[in-house]
Amino acid sequence: MRNSKKYIYLFFLRSFSVLLMLGFNFYLIKNLADEAIGLFYLTMTMSYIGNAFVFVGCDLFIQRKLVYLQDDFSIHQESFFKFIFATSVIGILLITLFSSLFFISIQPSSIDVVLGIASCCFLSLSVYYGNLIKNLFQLANKQYKASFFQIFDACLKFSVFIYIFHTLQPDEKKVQVSILTYSVILVIVSLSFMLAAFKNNVEHKWRIDTIGQVTSRILPIGFSGVLNWVQLQGYRPYLAAIQAQKELGIVSYMTSLASTATASVLSVINQIAIPKIYQSSGEYIHFHLKVILFVSLIISVCSIPAGYLFFLMANKLSYTAYLYILPIGVLQEAVNAVIGAYTHVFNVRDNKLSVFVECSGLGSAVVIFSLLYDYMFGSDKVLLVCLAILVSQLTVCGYVIYKASKGYKCHVTRV
Numbered sequence: 001m002r003n004s005k006k007y008i009y010l011f012f013l014r015s016f017s018v019l020l021m022l023g024f025n026f027y028l029i030k031n032l033a034d035e036a037i038g039l040f041y042l043t044m045t046m047s048y049i050g051n052a053f054v055f056v057g058c059d060l061f062i063q064r065k066l067v068y069l070q071d072d073f074s075i076h077q078e079s080f081f082k083f084i085f086a087t088s089v090i091g092i093l094l095i096t097l098f099s100s101l102f103f104i105s106i107q108p109s110s111i112d113v114v115l116g117i118a119s120c121c122f123l124s125l126s127v128y129y130g131n132l133i134k135n136l137f138q139l140a141n142k143q144y145k146a147s148f149f150q151i152f153d154a155c156l157k158f159s160v161f162i163y164i165f166h167t168l169q170p171d172e173k174k175v176q177v178s179i180l181t182y183s184v185i186l187v188i189v190s191l192s193f194m195l196a197a198f199k200n201n202v203e204h205k206w207r208i209d210t211i212g213q214v215t216s217r218i219l220p221i222g223f224s225g226v227l228n229w230v231q232l233q234g235y236r237p238y239l240a241a242i243q244a245q246k247e248l249g250i251v252s253y254m255t256s257l258a259s260t261a262t263a264s265v266l267s268v269i270n271q272i273a274i275p276k277i278y279q280s281s282g283e284y285i286h287f288h289l290k291v292i293l294f295v296s297l298i299i300s301v302c303s304i305p306a307g308y309l310f311f312l313m314a315n316k317l318s319y320t321a322y323l324y325i326l327p328i329g330v331l332q333e334a335v336n337a338v339i340g341a342y343t344h345v346f347n348v349r350d351n352k353l354s355v356f357v358e359c360s361g362l363g364s365a366v367v368i369f370s371l372l373y374d375y376m377f378g379s380d381k382v383l384l385v386c387l388a389i390l391v392s393q394l395t396v397c398g399y400v401i402y403k404a405s406k407g408y409k410c411h412v413t414r415v
Contacts (some may be wrong), residue, residue, distance in 0.1 A: 011268055013147035018264040020154035025257050029314050031165055034249035039383040040175045041252035042240050045233040046099045047120035050091030052225030055128040058087045063135055094120050119176045122183035129190035143271040151365030155181050227360030231367050231392050236370050236383045247381045254322050258329025262299050266337045282345035296334035328386050335393040342400050359399040363392035
């Protein structure tokens, strides 16, 4: 009975967070042209380089090191923050390198280039720190705090964007100044929150014996993350480079709207499932996959009528021609949830994480082939990108489940 009340409470907290995110998306589409929406998602895509190659793997590494948080919720703060600082510097250097090369080629002025690079760097850090806080709370079975932090994140983003949208012109400046302001505030709050939330345990040192032990866990996830970036977001810089900003805005907005709503629902399930996956040494995955499938099917069925009502209220009926993208966005996020779940399984069982490099490589190959086809022969860009996402996600999901069912296990040194 107690657990039922807990899950209901978490559901309502997450539902409130969903409403905030949907409200933000509604505000975005009401106040920006398609091209400016494209710039918003392009900035998010370029910022994800650091998350993909460094930060996601670091997050998993930290979770595995700090399983004892379930008992005393304490860490050795000095060692912990040294690790956070070192990994942040590496990620920022990568983001600066890639984003500067890209923004120099598409932005008309040096101010826009600097603004774009700064937005990408701080946005990536805010995602890293925010996810780290939420995952550590989930690992420590403090799901309420994880949910409250998500609500705070959504409120902060909504508030900053509303304020800046009413004080700046033109749309392009609004987008990147809003992203930069929101990200800087969230980085500061996240660091302060980590200092205040976790007790300092001076007896337990954060020991990393060798660099090889760290890289053996982080690099496979990093390479997998970069390939996953190519698979799911690689079309964005491609469309920007060929001056197809309108198509970029449409596809990005529709898939993100559906995936955001789906992720919001699935995150409640993940908050419950992640501790159980670690506690059961991965055995809980079988039930967790059934729940993901059931919930995703319901969201897919509801997405089209809900999407029509959403765009009707936003006075953007031109978007109703692309309602078929919404179920694809739901599927995209459902597969991401499956991959994320298996990442925890492989992580806790000491399995070789390079399996995720293999599956992401297959998915990215499908997308690269599709974009090459468009470049050489031309096509309906919106439809082609959607089909590429759909086929690549099904390929990735099938490959991971196949490997898991074959007992894909290979011992690596424990960290």
